[in-house]
Amino acid sequence: MNQTLSTILNHRSIRKFTDEVIEEAQLSHIINAGLAASSSSLLQVVSIIRVSDKSKRATLARYAGNQAYVEQAAEFLVFCIDYQRHAAINPDVQADFTELTVIGAVDCGIMAQNCLLAAESMGLGGVYIGGLRNSAQQVDELLNLPSNTAVLFGLCLGHPDQNPEVKPRLPSHVIVHQDQYEPLDMNDIDAYDSAMQQYYATRSSNQKQSKWSTQVTGKLAGESRPHILPYLNSKGLTKR
Incomplete structure (x- = not known):
């Protein structure tokens, strides 16, 4: 196995960081790795807000559901869909098509x-913060986002101060279908539930008893941030 595969397959979300800073050269490599990513039709519809202001960090941590690592991480990057650049170039740009929001989310x-991945390859760690969308409008106002631009999620980065176990994933044959969509075999879900229960019971921190299937379907059975559509509409996105 090469180093790239090893880095990918050993991914863990890191939520506890040391006080050590990320060097500017390291951050530059991380950002440049992001800029090198695939972009639909080379539209390049992503903006990143690097938040260093301590007061804003504390506010964002609160907006995200009191996730302290937003404030504590060495770096916090906020990823946004951004069609404002394009509208500034050409006022005829129509950013309100749902397809363009999908493209923006995919590219982000x-x-x-x-x-x-670039950060992890340098021994750093991180965790995504979708909780920013709990208070999307407030985050938007704090970061002074213009029209045709909307917040999607944050990314904490820093030097890990924990070493969590790798969380099991659904087996590939459940995810990968051959030539057509195949029906779900509940035996696979039962086996995965057992694996997850074993993981939760034996991991070094935050042990619990929970079935994956019960946990995720329970979450999906309730409302999922119903304020997001009107927020996106207010930014000139996802109107048709």
Whole structure:
């Protein structure tokens, strides 16, 4: 196995960091790795807000659901869909198509994953913060985002101060279908539930008893940030 595969397959979310800073050269490599990511039609519809102001960090941690590592991490990057650049170049740009929001979300995810992998390759760690969308409008106002631009998620980066176990994933044959969509075999889910229960029971911190299937379907059975659509609409996105 080469070093790239090893880095990818050993990914863990890091939520506890030392006080050590990330060197500017390291951060530059991380950002450049993100910029090198694939971009749909080379539209390049992502903006990254590097938040260093301590007061804003504390506010963002609160907006994200009191996630302290937003404030404590060496670096905090906020990834945004951004069509304002394009509208500034050409006022005829129509950014309100849902397809363009999908493209922006996809490209943000690709860019952010490049950034995180670059960081992990240098011995750093991180965790994504989707909780910013709990208070999307407030985050938007704090970061002074213009029209045609919307917050998606944050990324904490820093030197790890923990060494969590790798969390099991669904087996590849459940995810990868051959030539057509195949029906789910509940035996695979039962086996994965057992693996996750074993993981939760034996991991070094935050041990618990929980079935993956019960946990995720329970989450999906409730509301999922219903304020996001009106927020995106207010930014001139996802209107048609």
